[in-house]
Amino acid sequence: MENIFNPKFFSILKKGYSSKQFSSDLMAGIVVGVVALPLAVAFAVASGVSPEKGLVTAIVAGIIISVFGGSRVQIGGPTGAFIVIIYSIINQYGFDGLLVSTILAGIFLIVFGLLKLGSLLKYFPYPLIVGFTSGIALVIFSTQIRDAFGLDIESLPSGFIEKWIVYFNNLHSFNIYAVIITFVTILVVIFSKNYIKKIPGSLIAILLTTLAVQFFKLPVTTIESFFGEIPNSIQFSFPKIDISNLGYYFQPAITIALLGAIESLLSAVVADGMIGGHHRSNTELIGQGIANIVTPFFGGIPATGAIARTATNVKNGGRTPIAGITHAIVLLLIMLFFAQWVRLIPMSCLAGILIVVAYNMSEWRTFRSILKGFVFDIIVLLSTFLLTVLVDLTVAIEVGVVLSALLFMKRMADMGKTIPAVVDTDIIEDYSKLPKEIGIYEISGPLFFASAKQYCEVLKSMGLKSKVMIIRMRHVPFVDATGLHNLSDALRILKDSGIKMILSGVNEKVNEDLHKSKIVDMVGDECIFSLFDNALEYALKYAESLKKQ
Numbered sequence: 001m002e003n004i005f006n007p008k009f010f011s012i013l014k015k016g017y018s019s020k021q022f023s024s025d026l027m028a029g030i031v032v033g034v035v036a037l038p039l040a041v042a043f044a045v046a047s048g049v050s051p052e053k054g055l056v057t058a059i060v061a062g063i064i065i066s067v068f069g070g071s072r073v074q075i076g077g078p079t080g081a082f083i084v085i086i087y088s089i090i091n092q093y094g095f096d097g098l099l100v101s102t103i104l105a106g107i108f109l110i111v112f113g114l115l116k117l118g119s120l121l122k123y124f125p126y127p128l129i130v131g132f133t134s135g136i137a138l139v140i141f142s143t144q145i146r147d148a149f150g151l152d153i154e155s156l157p158s159g160f161i162e163k164w165i166v167y168f169n170n171l172h173s174f175n176i177y178a179v180i181i182t183f184v185t186i187l188v189v190i191f192s193k194n195y196i197k198k199i200p201g202s203l204i205a206i207l208l209t210t211l212a213v214q215f216f217k218l219p220v221t222t223i224e225s226f227f228g229e230i231p232n233s234i235q236f237s238f239p240k241i242d243i244s245n246l247g248y249y250f251q252p253a254i255t256i257a258l259l260g261a262i263e264s265l266l267s268a269v270v271a272d273g274m275i276g277g278h279h280r281s282n283t284e285l286i287g288q289g290i291a292n293i294v295t296p297f298f299g300g301i302p303a304t305g306a307i308a309r310t311a312t313n314v315k316n317g318g319r320t321p322i323a324g325i326t327h328a329i330v331l332l333l334i335m336l337f338f339a340q341w342v343r344l345i346p347m348s349c350l351a352g353i354l355i356v357v358a359y360n361m362s363e364w365r366t367f368r369s370i371l372k373g374f375v376f377d378i379i380v381l382l383s384t385f386l387l388t389v390l391v392d393l394t395v396a397i398e399v400g401v402v403l404s405a406l407l408f409m410k411r412m413a414d415m416g417k418t419i420p421a422v423v424d425t426d427i428i429e430d431y432s433k434l435p436k437e438i439g440i441y442e443i444s445g446p447l448f449f450a451s452a453k454q455y456c457e458v459l460k461s462m463g464l465k466s467k468v469m470i471i472r473m474r475h476v477p478f479v480d481a482t483g484l485h486n487l488s489d490a491l492r493i494l495k496d497s498g499i500k501m502i503l504s505g506v507n508e509k510v511n512e513d514l515h516k517s518k519i520v521d522m523v524g525d526e527c528i529f530s531l532f533d534n535a536l537e538y539a540l541k542y543a544e545s546l547k548k549q
Contacts, residue, residue, distance in 0.1 A: 004114060005286050007068045008279075009321040021319060028318030029326020031198070032075055035312050036062075036327060037334055038202040039357070041223075041342060042350040043078040044301065046143055047086035049095065050227045051342060053301050054078050055335045056234055059328045061303030064291040066324030070118075070283030071268040073275060075309040075324050076291060080357050081263050082256070082302050084139045085393060089252045091158055097249060099239035099296035104246075104253035105260065109289030112261055118281025124262060125449035126482035127381040128400040130366050135388025135396065137361035140354060147351035148182040150175025150220060160389050177218045178348035181209045185352025202353045209349040210341075223350075224343035232339035234298050234332075255394040256292070256302045264288050264305035273489060274314045308360070370481050372516060376407040377481040408448060437543040439466030444475045447483035455483075456490040463494040463501070467546055468539045472532060474505025484517040491522055500542055502527045504535030 036058050044054025058077035065076030089098045112118070142160060145167050146153050152173035156163050185205040192201035213220060223230065268279040284305075291303050313323050334342075370381050380403050387396035434440070441462050443455050463469040479487065494501055501523050506514065511528065514520045520528065529535040 004116065004282050006070070006280055006283050007287060007321075008070055008072050008283070009067050012072065012320050017320065017322075022322060024317035025320050025323040026326055028313050028316040029323040030330055031316045032309055032313045032318070032323065032327040033330025033334070034203055035200040036075070036077060036306075036309055036331060038200070038206050038350075038353055039306075039309070040078055040331065041345065042202075042353045042357070043080060043083060045223070045227075045347070045350055046080075046083045046140065046354050047078075047301060048090050049086070049098075049301060050230070051223055052230050052335065052339070053299055055331055056298050057295055057300035057303050059234070059332045059335070060298050060300055061291040061295045062328035062331070063325055064294055065287050065303065065305065066321035066328070067287075068283075068290050069287035069305075069321070070280030070285075071271055071305070071310075072277055072279070072320055073271045073310055073313050073318050073323065074264070074268055074279070074284070074305045074321075075313050075327060076264075076288070076303050077306055077309065078301055079263060079304055079306050080140055080354070080361055081133070081136050081259055082304070083143065084136055084388075085252070085255055085259065086301055087143065088158060088392075093249065093252065096240045097252075098301065099299075100241050100246070101249045101252040101256060102292050102296045102300075102302045103239070104249055105256035105302060106289045106292030106294075108253060108257035109261060109292060110286050111289075112257065113282040113285035113289065116282050117261075118265065118283075118285050119453075124401070125377075125380060125404040125480070126485045127370050127377040128384050128397070128404060129262065129266070130363050130370060130481075131381045131384025131400060132388045132393060132396050134362050134364070134367050135385045136393070137358040137363075138389055140361070141358040144351040144354050144358070147221070147347040148178070148355065150178025150348060175220060175348075178220045178346070181213070181218075181220060181346055181348040182352040182355070185209060185349045186356055189353060189356045202356075205353065206345055206349055209346050210344050213346050214344060218346075221347045222343065223345050223347065226347055227343075230339045230343045232336055234335075236297055237299065239296055251394065258397060259393065260288055260292065260302060260304040261285055263307070267305035267307040267310050270307055271310050271314060273493060274311065275319065276493075369517065373481055373484075373513070374478075379407065380404050381481075404449065435540070435543050437467035437546060438470065438539050439463060439468070440470045440472065442472035442475070445477075447473075447476050447479040447487065449480060449482035452480075452483040452486040456486040459487075460490045460493055463490070463499050464497055466499060468500045468502065468543050469494060470502045470504055470532075470535050470539050472504050472535075473507075473510060474532070476505075476510055477507070479510055479513050484513060484519065488517060488519055488522070491519060495522060500527070500539075502529070502535050502539055504529045504532045506530060 040054035040058040041051040044051050061076045065074060086098060089101055139160060142163055146156060151167065151170045153166060153170050156166060188205040188208065189201035192204050196204065212218065213222065264284055265281055268284055272279055288304060295303055370377050380400055383403055384396045384400040387399055439462055441459055445451065447455060459471065491501055503523060506528055
């Protein structure tokens with residue numbers, strides 16, 4: 001049984017660490033550090049705090065999450081998902097209130113880990129996650145319009161609709177130079193990777209636009225004109241904590257903790273799929289908690305696992321926490337020796353970077369595909385999305401979870417009336433007599449958000465031991481969006497490993513959903529059977545053909 005707190009960093013050191021892997025981790029960490037620089041600055045500015053707060057967070061939290069986290073390759077730091085929350089907390093409680101809320105959130109995260117809630121948080125319905133992620137993306141986009149157009153607006157209201165009313169009322173004050181810089185930044189970030197793969201587009205855009213602004217003396221707002229000087233050192237200080245008002249910070253702290261937990265575990269799951277590993281979810285939560293307790297004492301903001309930076313780490317050869325530590329050290333060196341140049345970055349360039357980040361977060365393709373699926377999933381998706389945009393992220397998550405539970409109970413109550421029977425007779429009762437190349441796994445019951453993760457994890461581990469995998473679905477009455485998402489991920493890993501996948505006992509409704517989600521395209525129409533007899537016959541013939549090769 002896994003220990004509640006067992007950091008991957010120390011496990012890897014105990015097993016031994018080669019110089020070859022160190023070289024790979026070192027290079028990956030340098031690349032990720034360069035990628036993280038513009039994002040850390042941009043996320044801080046968009047959150048309403050000065051740029052160095054983002055750098056401090058990426059440095060301090062980045063090291064702590066790598067040392068004490070439960071993932072081999074997780075990269076920690078500020079993320080786009082926190083922009084909306086931080087901005088709102090600062091407006092309501094001030095910066096000291098944000099620091100106190102972050103420390104409390106860290107304590108909650110540690111408690112989540114100690115209570116072994118890591119696995120539970122992974123079972124959040126997929127439409128709920130897509131709903132609030134897409135909602136956050138839209139809110140981030142809306143916060144960047146002022147800087148993107150260079151509008152002459154001193155302060156913005158916090159409400160989404162009110163913000164856009166102010167934008168339209170002040171559209172006449174746009175700055176053409178700011179608009180051009182924003183447009184150029186977006187183009188560079190999107191298209192530069194087709195020509196220059198080693199240097200992130202966001203960094204190229206910052207260098208080009210900053211040089212242009214300084215050389216041509218363009219009248220646009222820069223970090224310096226907006227925030228003043230950027231310190232090139234990290235200071236330790238105690239936030240002002242009024243014990244009598246501690247209760248006021250519980251709600252924002254819970255919001256930070258929940259979002260941080262969900263995003264960090266999602267990032268760890270994505271990384272697992274890329275490296276074929278398994279993270280320790282409860283250890284990851286405790287590591288995230290330690291990071292969020294310590295970082296505010298250096299003036300940092302909330303931190304969590306960053307999916308894009310983690311993926312960049314993996315793609316560049318990072319396989320141990322040493323890469324994450326290296327990325328933080330690279331950012332520290334940049335802050336110590338190049339902070340005076342960071343202040344010259346135009347605000348419209350950062351707006352362009354964040355607009356691209358918002359687009360990538362939006363998951364609009366997934367959003368659209370869920371809208372074509374079950375009515376229950378659509379209700380959860382749209383409710384969570386609209387509440388995130390128009391009300392509050394905490395309310396959105398709470399309502400989304402309750403709705404998911406209620407709608408699932410309704411679906412289970414109706415299940416007996418709507419599920420057609422599938423006749424399925426076995427020609428082989430003793431699976432041990434099958435060729436060793438063939439594996440069989442049966443999913444019993446609905447493949448929905450509460451069971452999908454467990455089923456698909458077992459499916460992956462069993463499937464990788466076989467050459468041909470028959471997945472029996474005769475007792476699967478329905479598959480929801482979360483089940484389709486997890487099943488698709490599991491089957492993709494098996495396919496990439498050269499495993500032949502065959503589905504049997506698929507009822508008409510499930511078959512229709514498999515077509516909609518493109519799973520059929522992955523498996524092949526010829527490998528989906530209503531009867532196990534036919535599926536087994538096909539598997540035996542395929543296994544025999546493998547022996548002849």
